[in-house]
Amino acid sequence: xxxxxxxxxxxxxxxxxxATLEGKNKFLAFxxxxxxxxxxxxxxFGTYLALNGSTQGENTPEHLFGLELVFIMxxxxxxxxxxxxxxxxxxxxxxxxxxxxxxxxTVALGFAFLGFEIYEFYHYIHEYGFTFRSxxxxxxxxxxxxxxxxxxxxxxxxxVTLMIRNQKRGLNLYNAPKFYIASLxxxxxxxxxxxxxxVVYLMGKVG
Amino acid sequence: MAYNSKPAHHEExxxxxxxxxxxxxVLTFALMILFTFIAxxxxxxxxxxxxxxxxxxxxxxxxxxxxxxxxxxxxxxxxDMPALMMYGGAAVALLxxxxxxxxxxx
Numbered sequence: 147x148x149x150x151x152x153x154x155x156x157x158x159x160x161x162x163x164x165a166t167l168e169g170k171n172k173f174l175a176f177x178x179x180x181x182x183x184x185x186x187x188x189x190x191f192g193t194y195l196a197l198n199g200s201t202q203g204e205n206t207p208e209h210l211f212g213l214e215l216v217f218i219m220x221x222x223x224x225x226x227x228x229x230x231x232x233x234x235x236x237x238x239x240x241x242x243x244x245x246x247x248x249x250x251x252t253v254a255l256g257f258a259f260l261g262f263e264i265y266e267f268y269h270y271i272h273e274y275g276f277t278f279r280s281x282x283x284x285x286x287x288x289x290x291x292x293x294x295x296x297x298x299x300x301x302x303x304x305x306v307t308l309m310i311r312n313q314k315r316g317l318n319l320y321n322a323p324k325f326y327i328a329s330l331x332x333x334x335x336x337x338x339x340x341x342x343x344x345v346v347y348l349m350g351k352v353g
Numbered sequence: 354m355a356y357n358s359k360p361a362h363h364e365e366x367x368x369x370x371x372x373x374x375x376x377x378x379v380l381t382f383a384l385m386i387l388f389t390f391i392a393x394x395x396x397x398x399x400x401x402x403x404x405x406x407x408x409x410x411x412x413x414x415x416x417x418x419x420x421x422x423x424x425x426x427x428x429x430x431x432x433d434m435p436a437l438m439m440y441g442g443a444a445v446a447l448l449x450x451x452x453x454x455x456x457x458x459x
Contacts, residue, residue: 160367164431177435181442188446192453217393224389228382231424235375239368333425337417344413348396352405 152319158240163326165319172323180334187338190293191345194286198350202281205274207350216347219262220339226255227336230329237325242317245325249309252332256302263295287346294342297335304328381423388412 152166159165164173198207233248267288270276278288305328312321392412395405422428427435 174434177438180435181438184439184442185445185449188449189453191446192450195450196453196457213393213397217389220389220393221386224382224385227420227424228378231375231378231382235371235378238371330425333420336424337420340413340416340420344392344409348392348409349406351396352402352409 155319158317158319158322160238162237162240162317162319162322164323166323169319169323169326172327176327176330180330183334187290187293187341190286190290191341194290194346197282197286198346200282202283205276205280205284207283207287207346208353210270210274210276211347211350213347213351215262215266216343219259219266220343222255222259222262223336223339226252226259227333229255230332234326234329237317237322240317245317246309246313249305249325253302253305253309256298256305256332260295260298260302263291263298267292291342291346294335294338297338301328301332301335304331378423381419385416385419388416 162169164170201207229248229252233245233252236242236244236248276284278285308321308324308328312325315321317325392409395408400408421439426432427439
């Protein structure tokens with residue numbers, strides 16, 4: 147396949163993200179990376195589970211957490227996962243415009259999630275005086291949830307950059323793997339969030 | 354190019370396949386929303402403590418499996434290596450969590 151075919155294909159194949167060797171390599175390597183990310187988050191979850199009882203006073207998980215906010219955040223992130231599925235659906239049907247539109251909705255939902263998370267941390271710090279240094283529970287909580295929030299911010303910047311950079315190029319065999327992999331990353335962020343809302347918030351409320 | 358000479362009916366067939374897959378993914382999404390409602394509902398209504406934590410964890414694992422197999426296409430062909438990576442990662446993850454918690458709790 148020549149360079150020209152990659153950048154300006156006359157007709158896109160069924161799986162544009164895996165049509166080139168570069169695309170296939172990116173696909174494999176990215177899943178390898180996600181396996182590593184799983185272990186990274188496991189070490190943060192392990193730390194949290196080990197230390198969430200060391201609260202140094204009354205700022206316990208049960209006292210702090212409000213489920214309404216967490217429920218809204220869960221719905222936002224879960225929906226953004228579906229909208230990025232729609233984006234990839236349109237990519238496979240070679241409809242660049244619709245793909246960009248659905249990615250735009252995904253990004254908007256992601257920013258809404260991030261806004262709620264910032265509000266949540268602000269609330270804990272100013273209303274309860276619960277900070278990173280308050281207790282072992284505080285350190286473990288902000289590290290785990292903050293690391294996830296950092297992933298959300300990185301994922302959003304990644305998708306926005308791809309959208310702007312390729313706006314006038316349209317879909318080709320060079321950028322299709324990039325979009326596909328960014329969407330995998332976005333799904334993985336939701337995978338981690340499912341465990342966060344279960345282990346941190348719901349199990350925290352149960353006690 | 355092999356894909357340049359594809360007949361039109363083949364294209365139509367693929368679009369139909371994509372539509373079919375999209376339908377499954379929307380169904381998956383509905384189930385994930387349902388599981389989330391059950392999990393939050395159980396905590397808000399304060400179901401018996403011995404029974405609630407294992408149930409919450411199982412609901413989370415099922416939801417994550419849906420996400421991986423349907424949303425991230427792990428059920429499709431050519432995902433043997435991704436599955437190996439994720440199961441490898443999950444195995445080390447489980448071991449890590451057991452190690453950290455037992456180190457401090459015992």
